[in-house]
Amino acid sequence: MSAKPSAAAPASGAMRLFDIDRREAVIAFAQTGVGRACLVLIALIAVYPHFGAWPTFFAVAGASAAAAWPVRRGAILFAATWASAFLNTALDEVDTADNIRAVLLQERLGEAVAIPLALGFLGLFFLAALALLRWVQARPQSLLARRPLTTLLLMEALLCVLGSFGLSHGWPRALLWSAVFVFAPYLWFLPFAIADLRSRTPSPLTMQMAALRPFWSPTYLPFGKGAAFLRKHLSAPGRELAITQIKAVKLLIWANLLFALRDAAQRVFADGAGIPDPHDAIDALLAGHPYPVAMGWAALVLATGAYALQIAAWADLFIGIARLAGYRLPRGSWRPLEARTLMDYFNRFHYYFKELLVDLFFMPTFFRMFKTHPRLRMFFATFMAAGVGNALWHFSRNILEVATAGPVDAFASYTSYVFYALILAAGVAASQVRANRGIRPPSSLAGRAWSFAFVWSFIICIHVFGDGSRVHTLAQRLKFMASLFGASI
Incomplete structure (x- = not known):
């Protein structure tokens, strides 16, 4: 599971029109004051509609200043x-x-204090994260240093238990969940910082804190991983930096094109073009007047395509800003339509999640x-990543469900995604084992077409279970999929 997308596609034949990062005149211009100003202006225009x-x-000023x-x-x-x-x-x-506002409303408290609470707990988390990383520096053999993810997951689980099951009410419960909501996004960044601090040549503490949910990707997923990965991909000043920043602008423009394609796909649903969401x-199937089978398949294909475009667009936007800061990071999504195996798809589709x-x-x-047992070892490790890890990350991403609905109902509404993660994990793990045995997809035109179709x-068939929504139960989604194959359950 270590395949890595290229930071740029290799040129074939004559230089293509859009390979401006290969043109010496453009590279030289990007190293001038006017050239850098142009790159910053284009980046501002490209990022503004989304941030x-x-x-x-x-984001743009910070990236440009770090590079300068x-x-x-x-x-x-x-x-x-x-x-x-x-x-x-x-x-x-x-x-x-x-998220804090939702809990305040549950407890019938003033929702106007949601932002002050969020800011206050963010300040407390900043101090706690700094202290935690200093603790790891001083005690590299502690449980937290050796098992960071397990320790942090247990900490979050304990806080969730204290906030559930009627153990607290009113302001104590609101304050507890405020702490959880602030901590949750950083849960997946801290292990990378802790691992780097235990290495032989760690980045300084300032850089470790800078890589905790960095400014170019305010998400739950570490785009760029941690300080160690960023250090490895730092561009040298001068020509190399200029090329990286040109690639950044290209990627930001490409991200906007992908956003436009995603919006066009979503408008097909919204504008009543005949294809339902x-x-x-x-809902139509459950109400007893289902759409034709062909329409159901069209809906599923279009939804899968729109989701893939959204993942690729956001990933390219985040990585584009990071490249503007001088980090020649790999793309977040790299030509997933060229995937010839499920393992290849898993590597290409969402690189930083993988x-x-x-x-x-x-x-x-x-x-x-x-x-x-080498084959079982490979299968089980891949299954743990693509299945268990996948499900855990998405569950923690929607921790609000635990706060508002309670742990039991939150888990019950999550069964559809768990099913999706397990099916995906089984397919990816089997694909990984086959690759390790030397079984490769055929290279003929017919073989490539078959690989693409398979x-x-x-991916399209399991998308209905893994769209991230909790609107329908697993049984209802299974019934819908069965209807597309002409069966009823």
Whole structure:
């Protein structure tokens, strides 16, 4: 599970029109003051529709400043990351305040304090994260240092238990869940920082803090992983940096094209073009007047395509900003339509999510389990990553369900995604084992067509279970899929 997408496609034949990062005149221009200003202006225009005014300014300005003053890179990234974190929270650009507001409404408390609570707990988390990383530096053999993800997951689970089952009410419960909502996004960043601090040549603490939910990707997923990965992919000043920043602008423009394609696909649902949303198709089936089978398949194909475009667009936007800061990071999604096996698809479709699963689930399992049974070892480690790790990440991503509906109902509404994760994991694990045995897909035209049809038929069929929504039960989705094959359950 270590395949890595290229940072750029290799040129074939004559230089293509859009390969401006290979043109010496453009590279030389990008190293001038006017050239750098042009790159910044294009980046601002490309990022603004998706980040908003002030977050865009902080993201692009922070990236450009870090590239322009490499001696102060760590301090600039640190300032940009935490200024963006507080700004995004204050402007309600991340989901933290919304989650806190939902609990305040449950407890019949004033929802106007949601943002102050979010900001206050973000400040407390900043201090706690700094203390935690210092603890790891001083005690590299502690449980937290050796098993960071397990320890952090247990901490989150304990807080969730305390906030559930009627153990607290009113302000104590609101404060407890506020802490959980602020902590949850950083849960998946801290293990990378802890692992780097235990290495022989770790990045300084300032850089570790800068890589905690960095300003270019205010999400739950570490785009760029941690400080160690960023250090490895840092561009040298001068020509190499200029090329990386040109690639950044190209990627930002490409991300906007993908957003436009996604919006066009979604408008097919919204504008009544005759193709229903899959959820509408399920509702129609349950109401006793189903759409024709062909229409159901069209809905599923279109929804899968729109979802793939959204993943690729956001990933390219985040990586584009990181490249503007001088990090020649691999693409977040790299030509998934060219995948010839399920393992290849898993590597291509969502690279940084795959990397998180590999580092935090695959590698620990692979080096500890079934050492005398190589095939079982590979299958089980891959299954733990693509199945268990996948399900855990998405469940923690929607921790609000635990707060508002309770753990039992939250797990019950999550069975559809668990089913999706397990089916995907079984397919990917089998594909990995086959690859390790030397079984390769055929290279003929007919073989490539068959590989494409198999991979994407599989992905389309399971998409209805893994769209992330909790509107329909697993049984209802299974009934819908059965109807597309002319069966009824």
